[in-house]
Every structure is written in structure tokens, then in C-alpha cells.
Amino acid sequence: MESGVGVDSYGPATRLLKGGPNSIALQSYAAANTNISYTITNATDLANFIAGQVQDGRPYTVDGNNKVTVTYRAGSIFINSTNYVLAGDTVYVNLRSTAQATKGTIPQPESDLNWYPSIQAYNAGVVASTGSFQSRPISDQDIVTYPEMCFIKAEVYMRKGDKANAYTAYRQGIQANMDKMQAKLTEWQAGGYAATNPDMAPMNTAEINAYMASNAVCQSAGDLSMSDIMLQKYIALGASIENYNDMRRFNFSAGNVGGFGVVYPGYQRGPLFTGTAQLTGGSPQDVRYWMRRWQLPPVYEIQYNSINTAALNAHATDPNIWSMPVWWDCATDDEYFGYLKP
Secondary structure: OOOOEOOOOOOOOHHHHHHOOOOOOOOEEOOOOEEEEEEOOOHHHHHHHHHHHHHHOOOEEEOOOOEEEEEEOOOOEEOOOOOHHHOOHHHEOOOOOOOOOOOOOOOOOOOOOOEOOOHHHHHHOOOOEOOOOOOOOOOOOOOOOHHHHHHHHHHHHHHHOOHHHHHHHHHHHHHHHHHHHHHHHHHHHHOOHHHOOHHHOOOOHHHHHHHHOOOOOOOOHHHOOHHHHHHHHHHHHOOOOHHHHHHHHOOOOOOOOOOOOOOOOOOOOOOOOOOHHHOOOOOOOOOOOOOOOOOOOHHHHHHOOHHHHHHHOOOOOOOOHHHOOOHHHOOOHHHHHHHHOO
């Protein structure tokens, strides 16, 4: 199993910017020693690349044409590409999980949801990804949960200025999510999944208690902020679309809603957004800066239902419709309907 390193897809994202939007690649398994040659013309990149091979203990050679040939030893995970930018991507977290319908010819049992790059990797016990709590084929798909209700309650109290009750609901939401996850992990362990994937075993109670007492969780009602509430709600809801709705309501990281300050610190527009010409907002406080809605399906709605689409919103076919404010972004109805005019 590879070590896990995250990718900041909404910050500087040096790696993503260097590789471009089409640079995502899955790992491969080296059943035998495998040589890959990279041509690196940038002197700094060349030096850094070689330093990386030295640090990882891989054999390599360099010729006079800036060509580096690396040997990936048998039994290792590597990226099967001659693009040197991708070569180190095995360190990044891979959330891929395996289902019976998608595992192909790999003969893994139903209780093994790990992802293996090949049959050879499976036979060698080399796991490329264990999946994640919410992305496995046997994970729940939540519609509404008690932890979510706790965080909604905390937000309501915070808006009323009742920080004491907001804090109580906030802590209850975090603990309730831990309890919810623990119940599912216990179920998975009983089903035999933890035997091949330790990530599917219950959490250590001491570690839960340590987290609840850590700086990641607000420790007093007086210090509680709306950001504390919404960030913990973001964690608890995981892949829920409600996180996107919440972020729109608080204007992402603009910090100009309700006097609550920056609710989602560090959040920026993704650096790999390819429609640069449609980034019509100049700053996070600009009403046309953030992603607020989806464009209608281009065929079924815009093409075949164009008359009604245009009647609903004269700008429905605009390339930058995604940044047009929705009704809750506007102080009055007149302001909102003003955006809909031709």
C-alpha cells in the first residue's frame, strides 16, 4: 500500500498546474524489473527528478541528452508513462475501490474491496488503494442524517447569537458522525471486510477522544465560529451535494455573508478550470466570481426546448451561466430578476 499524500485541488496545486487537466494517471504493478526513460530538458526539474530517485533508492542512468532511465523494481507500484511529471504520483491518495462488477478478471473474494492494478499485483498482495469510507460499493448513500440535523441546529443557534446552544449542537454533530461511522465500521468488520482491509475496521476509541480534544475541534462556546460549524459539517456530510449548497449560501471564501467572516478558509476556484475566458469575476467578493449553478443539458433543454429555456432565463445559454447569482445571493427580488433580463 502506498503512502497517502493529498492534492490541494483548490490552492496553489503546483503538481496539477504542471501536469495540466489531463494528467491524472492510475498506478501499474511491476511484475518484473521495468525500465522507463524520461526526457527532461529543464535543468531544475532534471535535478529534482534525480534527487527523488536517489531518495527513493531506485536505480537510474542519465545520458548526455537529458534522458533519465529509471528501473522500477519487481513488486513495486509505478506510473506507466514516459511523462516525468507523472512519475511520482504513486504517493497521492487514491480513493478507488473494487466492486464485483468492476474487478475484471482478478479473482478476489466479495469481502475484499481493495483495488489492485493487475492480477499479478493481487497475487503478490500489493494494494494500490483501499477506497474510502463513502466511496466503497457497500457504503451507505445518505439522504438526511442526524449529524446533519445537529449542524443545522448549530447554525440556527449561531445566527440567533446563542453560542452556548450552538456549541452543544456542534459537539453533538461531530460525536454523532463518529458514532454513525463506528456503527458501519463494526458492521463491516463483522462481515469479514476488515480481514483484507484494516481501514474497514472500527476506529480506536482513544483516537476519537483525542480528536474531540484536539485543536481540530473548537473547545469552548466563546471561541465557536460559523466556520467551525460548517467545516465540521463538511467533513460529516462527505460527498453530499448539501456541502455545495452550504458553500454557495456562505459565498465560499468571500467572507462577506452575515458578518460571519470567511466560512471556508483557503477555498479557491480550481486551478484546472479550463474556461479561463469565462472567469468573469475579478475577486472572491465579486458576485460573478463563484460557481453557483449548472448549465442546462445542451441537447435536451437548450436545443430541443430552446423557446421555454430562453423564456425562463435569457442568459441560460451563456457560457458563463454557472456564475450567475441564484435567488439567495440577492438582497431583493428585483435584484435577482434583474440578472434574468436580456
